[in-house]
Amino acid sequence: MIELNTLRNQTERVLTGLRKRNLPQAQLDLVDQVLNSDQLRKSIQASLDHQLARLNQLSRDIGQLMKEGKSDQAQSAREEVAAIKQSTRTEEIRLVEIQEKMEGLLVQLPNVPHESVPVGTSAEDNEIYEEWLDPMPTLGSGAKPHWELAKDYRVFDMELGVKISGSGFMLYRQNGARLQRALINFFLDQASQAGYEEIWAPLLVNKDSARGTGQLPDKEGQMYYVEKDDLYLIPTAEVPVTNMYRDVILKEEELPIRLTGYTPCFRREAGSYGAHVKGLNRVHQFDKVEIVRMEHPDRSYEALMQMLDHVRGLLKKLELPYRILRLCGGDMGFASALTFDFEVYSAAQQRWLEVSSVSNFETFQSNRMKLRFKNKEGQIKLLHTLNGSAMALARIVAALLENHQTSDGIRIPEALRVYFGADLMKPLNA
RNA sequence: GGUGAGGUGGGUGAGUGGCUGAAACCAACGGUUUGCUAAACCGUCGUACCUUGAAAAGGGUACCGAGGGUUCGAAUCCCUCCUUCACCGCCA
Known part of the structure; x- marks a missing residue:
């Protein structure tokens, strides 16, 4: 929620900013x-x-x-x-x-975009901020997309997901199940090493929490709701983790707060991105390691850059070619002031897959959550919240399978080998 | 699920209808003292909103788990809900 005071004192700046969103x-x-x-x-x-x-x-x-x-x-x-x-x-x-x-x-007003946000109406207008195509895989003519590889390597099974739950639910098995576990541990260890406190959070949250991070009232339809107990299944770890600090006044010296958590994520309306893409792209339940920060307003953009470094490091360790986009006003999320998306290039599909999104919400969430700090002068101020995926598992699995496929099997990147327990994922009939 | 006891400021904890936004103690912050440390002493020490003021500061209102009710007046009485703890039952 935009601060009332900002609206009162900087009305023109707010309007100028909001126009970039093409409202x-x-x-x-x-x-x-x-x-x-x-x-x-x-x-x-x-x-x-x-x-x-x-x-x-x-x-x-x-x-x-x-x-x-x-x-x-x-x-x-x-x-x-x-x-x-x-x-x-x-x-x-x-x-x-x-x-x-x-x-x-x-509540109906989206956040005011940061001044660096480009004007634009859709994904077409996003600005390419960085491209790293160094280990561009050279795939033979037999290269397959991940949904075919999944069968060859026993990674996941869509039909079983449908049988057990319904359309949009995945079942990972054998190599896939193990890869999930490996990635979760890898991502959490990386985040811990970067100074993020690991959180294991509830997957069902109450209304106050859903409101705190802005899922309510704007995105009520996107969450699964357990009516009998009046609880919502979380769409991202951001919800329980950020709400740890709802209605809290921190001391300045306690900042920054850095948190990370792995959770499954539940979405009734499976991602609008890639609606036309097969395989792992449209699911109601997926897994994600999230990083969350609460920062002094003066240092939040510095923190955003550090988060970018972190995600960048993960992709390099996974040896995946990527690019970073600075989202334009029209493509940015409701609560965000500045968002960078990471996309991994899938050589087999010859397309970019979104694997992470890192945002600074400035005071938009903290205002709604009453998440504040007391500065050295004793004044109470809202602080800035940021979060990012580090990372979403399903898309990474797709990218790993497709980019690291060889005639012998799927090559496991160096950094992941201890977690996966092998150098190579072998096909079933090998 | 059952029974019992609780939920008061950063913490402990007083307060059973009237000047209590709330004693006391601890912590924290500022200061005095001190060769240094410790101790002692003095002071400050909740949040939100409205309002006066350039500001410093002042006035008002609300809030003692949440929501309702009784009363001229409620932290204090009544009702509902939430929640914590203990014991029992059940259970991964």
Whole structure:
């Protein structure tokens, strides 16, 4: 949620920023509507507070008068109280209404893009920030896409997933199951070494948490919901991990907070990206190691660069060619101020696969979550939250299979061998 | 799931209807003292919103797990929910 104060004091900057997202005018108009509601809210608040102050005074008077035995004066004070109460009741209702209305409007505004975000309407307009094609695999003419390799190497089975659960659920077996475990451990170890505290989090979260990271109310339909217990299955580890610090005021010296967690991720509407892609791209449940940071506002962009370094390092260790995109305004997520996407090049499919997304949310999440810190001067301020996938397993599996296929089997990159327990993944009929 | 006891400020913990936003102690911060350390002493020490003010600072309102209710007045009484702990039952 955009900070109300920013909206009040930097209205033009906000509007200029939001225009980069290509929003319809109706959505830009929300800014004015929020500001108007805010004015109204203030005036109601002021008048209500005056009335309540009078009520408090009268109550004290009544107590005093009763002690002094002046019951007739007390009685007239009681009558005044009754009259004021009539009006405070309606004012209180109005206040709640206007606050809810304002909140309802504010919640519809996406974050203001960082100044470096390019203007644009779709993925076409994303800026290529970096390309690293060094170990570009040279595949023979027999190169196969991962869904075919999966059969040859017993990696995953779509039909079994469908049988057990339904469309969009995967079952990994043998080589695939082991590869999943290897990747999770590899990613978590790498994150730990980079100073991220490892978290093993609940997979079901309550409404407050879903609201805190912005899944509610914007993306309610994307989450699985357990009605009986009023809980949501997490769409990403970001939700439980970031919410650890909901309603917390940190000391400045406690910053930065760096967290990492592996969780399965559940999505009812399986990724809009790659809807036209076969295999591991459209699933309701996938696995991901996430990194999350809470940073001093002055240092959050520095932190974002460090996160980019981290993900870059993972891809290099996995020996995968990649590129980094700076997302344009039109392609960026609702809550983000700046997002970099990592894509791995799949030589077999001859296409780029998105494997990670790293974002700075600035105060957008912390404002909603009331995640703050107290600086050395004693002022309380919202801090910046960032997160990134490091990384999403399914797409990495696809890329590993396709890029490292050889006539003998799938070559396991050096860094992964201790985890996988072999140098080569051998085909079933070898 | 059953029974019992709780949920108060960073922590411990007082407070059973009226001047209590909340005692006391600890921690923390600022200062005095000190050759240094320790100790002692003084002071500050919740959050949000409204408002006066250039600011420093001041005034007001709300909040003692959450939400409702009783009352002129509630941390304190009543109801519902959540939650923690202990014991029992069940169980990976």
